[in-house]
Amino acid sequence: MTAETSQTLDRGLRVLKLLADTDHGLTVTELSGKLGVNRTVVYRLLATLEQHALVRRDLGGRARVGLGVLRLGRQVHPLVREAALPALRSLAEDIGATAHLTLVDGTEALAVAVVEPTWTDYHVAYRAGFRHPLERGAAGKAILAARRSPAPDPGYTLTHGELEAGASGAAAPLLGVTGVEGSVGVVMLTDAVPERVGRRVMEAAREVADALR
Numbered sequence: 001m002t003a004e005t006s007q008t009l010d011r012g013l014r015v016l017k018l019l020a021d022t023d024h025g026l027t028v029t030e031l032s033g034k035l036g037v038n039r040t041v042v043y044r045l046l047a048t049l050e051q052h053a054l055v056r057r058d059l060g061g062r063a064r065v066g067l068g069v070l071r072l073g074r075q076v077h078p079l080v081r082e083a084a085l086p087a088l089r090s091l092a093e094d095i096g097a098t099a100h101l102t103l104v105d106g107t108e109a110l111a112v113a114v115v116e117p118t119w120t121d122y123h124v125a126y127r128a129g130f131r132h133p134l135e136r137g138a139a140g141k142a143i144l145a146a147r148r149s150p151a152p153d154p155g156y157t158l159t160h161g162e163l164e165a166g167a168s169g170a171a172a173p174l175l176g177v178t179g180v181e182g183s184v185g186v187v188m189l190t191d192a193v194p195e196r197v198g199r200r201v202m203e204a205a206r207e208v209a210d211a212l213r
Contacts, residue, residue: 011035012045016054016065020179025062077103080180080212081113081128087184087207088115095197097188098126101208102139102171104181108132109140112182124167124187136162138169142183146173156198160191168193172205177212184208 049055053068092099134140142157171185184205
């Protein structure tokens with residue numbers, strides 16, 4: 001800690017990060033051990049975070065992330081979209097296909113940014129706000145592949161006709177971006193996606209990840 005930072009705020013943020021990394025919540029004792037502070041400090045931190053609905057405690061006393069975090073999260077999409085647009089524009093123009101950034105929203109994949117190429121006679125129409133199950137389409141499957149893969153880079157995912165008849169998709173997951181789970185991809189009217197498209201999508205995903213770090 002430096003003179004310009006707040007120890008209390010730092011600890012509160014660390015509490016939120018710890019709770020965000022667990023599905024079953026944490027007790028006061030567990031948080032105390034992880035933070036290296038006494039239980040009284042943890043009780044005060046949780047009480048303050050509860051007042052802002054950022055933390056909730058169940059009947060068993062385990063603390064979990066609260067619904068107030070969702071209200072903050074709604075403001076993240078525009079920031080992520082803005083950071084991703086340069087890489088998406090370059091990808092769309094280079095490949096001549098509609099490029100998109102997709103993020104996880106619960107059990108669904110949500111397109112938060114879409115860029116269409118300017119020079120093609122026709123391309124697949126795709127809109128920001130489009131949702132689909134993670135188990136369908138290249139964007140969602142790329143995210144699931146990253147969850148399952150022990151490798152540092154799971155590569156790219158190809159699909160055909162899963163979201164729109166006659167359309168193929170290629171997508172690669174965003175890697176190494178804390179708090180953001182998503183993928184970058186293209187959708188095009190073709191029966192088979194050329195190999196260079198997959199490599200280019202992976203490159204664009206790395207560019208977006210770098211912009212978000």
